[in-house]
Amino acid sequence: MPAFELFIGLRYTRAKRRNHFISFISLISMAGIALGVAALIVVLSVMNGFQDELRSRILGVAAHIQITGSDNTLTDWRRVAAEASRHPEVTAAAPYIMAQNMLTYDSAVQGAIVRGIVPELESGVAQFSSHMKQGQLADLRAGEFGIVLGSELARALGARVGDKVVVMAPQGQVTPAGVVPRLKQFTVKGIFEVGMYEYDYGLALINMDDAARLYRMGDRVSGVRLALKDLYRAPQVAHDLLDMVHGDVYISDWTRQHANFFRAIQIEKNVMFIILLLIVAVAAFNIVSTLVMAVTDKQADIAILRTLGASPASIMKIFIVQGALIGTIGMVIGVAGGVALALNIDVVVPAIERLFGIHFMAKDVYYISELPSKLEVTDVVYIASVSFILTLLATLYPSYRASKTNPAEALRYE
Structure with a gap:
């Protein structure tokens, strides 16, 4: 990718916009992706922990x-x-x-x-x-x-x-x-x-x-x-x-x-992954509305770039960079937060229980009275990769729309 396309895409992301609503939607998109990625990492880690705990208890006897x-x-x-x-x-x-x-x-x-x-x-x-x-x-x-x-x-x-x-x-x-x-x-x-x-x-x-x-x-x-x-x-x-x-x-x-038992746990884990991935998908497609408004806001800039010789593909790459950066920032924040929470869930959950005076898993009801957690690196990599792909997919339509901007039409009322 040429340096000027990357430079302009990053500049559009950092620049203060006349329309503050676009910046607000961008922040919401980042927060949504971060929340979804963190939730996925924590939930899958807890389910891995449950699976290992149950396996160890079963195989402690069988x-x-x-x-x-x-x-x-x-x-x-x-x-x-x-x-x-x-x-x-x-x-x-x-x-x-x-x-x-x-x-x-x-x-x-x-x-x-x-x-x-x-x-x-x-x-x-x-x-x-x-x-x-x-x-x-x-x-x-x-x-x-x-x-x-x-x-x-x-x-x-x-x-x-x-x-x-x-x-x-x-x-x-x-x-x-x-x-x-x-x-x-x-x-x-x-x-x-x-x-x-x-x-x-x-x-x-x-x-x-x-x-x-x-x-x-x-x-x-x-x-x-x-x-x-x-x-x-x-x-x-x-x-x-x-x-x-x-x-x-x-x-x-x-x-x-015990094939049916562990197969049921694996199916439940897969279903939870799909359900929580919808959170990431919704947040990723918020990027579509963000970039559509950004394209509308930058009509004049796009027209000037086109008259200076920028190709439609270059214009498309500029907005892909902008959308991908929003998604990547949200993904990195989500991964960092999810990993930190998954590794310290044995501290965080008891603190929440003491703060609100509740007990999520009472000893007189559940045999497992504490939330186990096992963080798998492959899960983190897979979640981050899927989130990034969803983000890139969300940037394609707005970027394509920007590449089709007619310079004469965009500059007519400027």
Whole structure:
């Protein structure tokens, strides 16, 4: 772009106008773009934070990869765990026995999934130890028939540490009176709280040896759970394990088990991006009205430039520079403000709550009581790029209109 076109475009932007309304509309356009860009960055950062927080809570209990047999049992789990552990991405492996059960205490009855685990191995694939409210996972010793309950499950049963809970196994036993469910009394050794209702209300843990005796599994287990160095590589690792693990096994990863949940979050994020982008679009197209009025205000200047030899393309570039500068200033302010707010949302939100005496996410209602935020550089670059493109598109019509100005007509009444 020739220097004189850039010079004149910048000069028009800085110059004081006879029509102050044009300057006011320019400021409104900048403010609108800045507000829209900042809102987009903050909202997407908060949604990224929520997504990561929920993923960490889910994967704190669910395995990255799960290996089961064709009939939902494995007869030689040690071999399967050893073969899977040869993969460089696998950091830990732990067997488990799992079944649906009814738990009773006093007069309360609740259905739950009871998972038999090896406590020392389970700590490698799940984060129960860091979520224990009472007791320890190591208290689940073989032969003692101890049980660890989710916090909501314990509350529903009214059970506390030290109480005796009866577990009714789904497999029945034949008696002279007919087939009746097997009952076993377990002592509550601890209570965990992951922060996900699905697990806090519907999961209980016992020692795997006790589970094998209760469900008459013998040396069989339900499957093997794996932890990975990089959880995002789970689909690829699961595919690799199909060739590494021998036997008739089924391998699934966390992206399959919770696909609908995370897909819903991603769809919500995309919809929010489109909705908030409309703010930027409205502000960007305010530039159209700004430049149309500026073109009308500068009719005489355009005519003089044309008579001095400026081409229509040069006139068009002058006003593109003017509109692009308005949009760029708004975009830069928005990016700076949005990044600053996204990085300090853990300070800003509590300050607003104290100032107005409100609480956005009460602890007694939401498991996540603070707004998490994760700023992604790619999101910032994408938002800034889209905003700049919208700004350039908004400058095309007014600039084209300016390039079509007839010098004779414009100077007739000057």
